[in-house]
Amino acid sequence: MVGVFVGMKLRVMRHALRGNRAIGTILGGVVGLAAAVATLSYGAVSFADPGTSVDLLASIYALWLLGWILGPVLMGGDESLRPEHFSLLPLSGRKLATGLLAASFVGVTTVVSLVAFAGLFVYGQRLGGGAALVGLVFTVLQLVLAVLLYRVVTGLLGALLSTRKGKDLALVVVALLTLSGVALQYVLHTLGPAIIDGQASELTSVTRALPSGWGAVAVRAAGDGQWTTVLLLAAAMVVLLAGLLLAWAKLLARRVTHPAYHGVAKSRAKRTGRALLPATPLGAVVGKELRSWWRDARRRTTMFSAMLVGPVIMIGPSLYDGSAATFASGAGVCLAFYVPLYTGNLYGFDGSGFWHTLLTPGAIRADVRGRQLAWLLIVGSVGLACCLVLPAATGHPSTYPLVLSLFAVLVLAGAGSVALQSAMAPYPLPDQRKTSNPFATGGNAGCAKILPLLGMELLAALTTIPVIILEVFGRTQDLPVLRWLEIPVGIAIGGAFYWYWGKSAVARLTATGPEILAELRVSV
Structure with a gap:
């Protein structure tokens, strides 16, 4: 045997x-x-x-x-x-x-x-x-x-x-x-x-x-x-x-x-008060995505692990080398760069359930933008907390303008790259009804699908050059105004990538939706 x-x-x-x-x-x-x-x-x-x-x-x-x-x-x-x-x-x-x-x-x-x-x-x-x-x-x-x-x-x-x-x-x-x-x-x-x-x-x-x-x-x-x-x-x-x-x-x-799937759980939650999200297709997608990231063990494990690894890379060296404390202040920036590398398979998590979106007229745009916004709310809130706390906690408050501007570029561009990567190269994952192991990937993105994501992340990193130029010029010329100007510049650059890559994801799903569904239906 x-x-x-x-x-x-x-x-x-x-x-x-x-x-x-x-x-x-x-x-x-x-x-x-x-x-x-x-x-x-x-x-x-x-x-x-x-x-x-x-x-x-x-x-x-x-x-x-x-x-x-x-x-x-x-x-x-x-x-x-x-x-x-x-x-x-x-x-x-x-x-x-x-x-x-x-x-x-x-x-x-x-x-x-x-x-x-x-x-x-x-x-x-x-x-x-x-x-x-x-x-x-x-x-x-x-x-x-x-x-x-x-x-x-x-x-x-x-x-x-x-x-x-x-x-x-x-x-x-x-x-x-x-x-x-x-x-x-x-x-x-x-x-x-x-x-x-x-x-x-x-x-x-x-x-x-x-x-x-x-x-x-x-x-x-x-x-x-x-x-x-x-x-x-x-x-x-x-x-x-x-x-x-x-x-x-x-x-x-x-x-x-003992299969992991036991049917649909009965919700015991009762709605109290007015819903925070608007009663629109966009609001529905955002709410669905937020609940999925919290309730789905595979999604939650992926997000939780990715959020931890980035800050650990930056904070770890400072525990045994005091001169590395400056890098620890940028843990939120590392988080914004690292998380998109692991969460760029949104439609792979859904699997064949993607057909609901594909067959609903006009749903693709709301679906993409809702997924972007939900991802941004989760990653952005955690990363922003790191950016607001760590520079002061590590004794480097002067890094606030640079940290916040770099974070703005990377987290907004990350929300765009996650959407576009999910539309360009989704790959199937094991059916959670057949396996209880959330670490099982079964399918594999492969180099052909990973390289575009790495390319997008590299491009997002390169777009931080204007922010870095302002930082260098502001420090050498002793112009604090230029340094704080980095933040709106970072938001503008990141926002442009958020919008453009999201638009490209909508176009990709509209043009190749049936082919993507066929690939996601493959059993792994």
């Missing part, structure tokens, strides 16, 4: 990896392989203190394990073989878990990770034949641990999001995973040199105790002839893997036997 699942995965990959998608996969594999080779090389480096190699490898492998959890959760899980496809087959949960686990090892990510974990074998070769053998065994065990842990975490979050309270809890988990990027930056810039110098004993004690560090500890123990320690660590790893496999089998069984 394992061979059947592996063969299915290989066939899916053979049909999927074509054209631009294959190019993107190759480029990603090359970058990942470079990081893996760098990790492997640390196993061959000799240090004055023999324990430094263990500390360094244990810490690096903790980051790789974190990447297996954080990366797929934020970017979307691999759902090319979904458990629901096998719900009618006489397979036990354990057999299904084993088969899908075997299929999970077929991919570029696992090959790259295997090269990285092979650093244990390289390290063991320096200590003798027995240590090299132990390193080879733990290379395989740690790869299995990474894949299994990723599957359990994504399966657990998917199960949690089948309930309303679970959805809120899972979003907190996503927030914590996103904020862990701050810890990653701190490790790379501060703790890395400290580990090599032997000045991070508390951290290395923790990384050695984590399962990701057991391999390095076991190889060192084998080199010292402490075979009892090696056997205990190997037995503990096997027990942990067995427990994760059983947990994943139960999660799969629940996912197959």
Whole structure:
């Protein structure tokens, strides 16, 4: 049965990896392989203190394990073989878990990770034949641990999001995973040199105790002839893997036997007071979109994650480098630039429901403008709060004109680019009635569809040049009036892109609506 699942995965990959998608996969594999080779090389480096190699490898492998959890959760899980496809087959949960686990090892990510974990074998070769053998065994065990842990975490979050309270809890988990990027930056810039110098004993004690560090500890123990320690660590790893496999089998069984879709929920809300939105087609679309971004687990997870990552990129460095506090004041600007990159598939979220808009006379324009306005209300309110609070909180109030003007350009242009990208290159997503995992992307935009969005974001970034020129001239000539003039200039530039790209999205949907509907109806 394992061979059947592996063969299915290989066939899916053979049909999927074509054209631009294959190019993107190759480029990603090359970058990942470079990081893996760098990790492997640390196993061959000799240090004055023999324990430094263990500390360094244990810490690096903790980051790789974190990447297996954080990366797929934020970017979307691999759902090319979904458990629901096998719900009618006489397979036990354990057999299904084993088969899908075997299929999970077929991919570029696992090959790259295997090269990285092979650093244990390289390290063991320096200590003798027995240590090299132990390193080879733990290379395989740690790869299995990474894949299994990723599957359990994504399966657990998917199960949690089948309930309303679970959805809120899972979003907190996503927030914590996103904020862990701050810890990653701190490790790379501060703790890395400290580990090599032997000045991070508390951290290395923790990384050695984590399962990701057991391999390095076991190889060192084998080199010292402490075979009892090696056997205990190997037995503990096997027990942990067995427990994760059983947990994943139960999660799969629940996912197959308890579909996420339970019909239309009855609304208990009662209208009190006058509605804030006008009783027009535009107001209806805005209201619908606001409720969808809040209630739809997949939409909410995408928006919430994207909003967090941008500020983390800017605020993170300031936590360990005081000179980077100026960048933290621009977290709202980074948010406005980053969120459109992840939310430019509005019609993909709707799927075949797009036919309602397509068949309603005159509805396309209201639909596009309503989606733009709803997106702007959500992203703009959060980003504006960051722009108003952070410059003063970081001790750089002089950056207010520049921050607010850049934010105005990017958030308004972002609302336009999201609409146009959704009309130009929507791609289907898995039916939420068949899967409870909000991180499952199933469909893939591919390079051909991602590049236009990147191009639009780059163009929006280039249009900030007039604002930057005013900022430079105002500072050099000591003219505060010019600096505050940046804000209306930024609003005018961003507003022009908001209007023009929205108009282009309306024209695109009007001209190619049936073709877009046909593509969104494809089952993934």
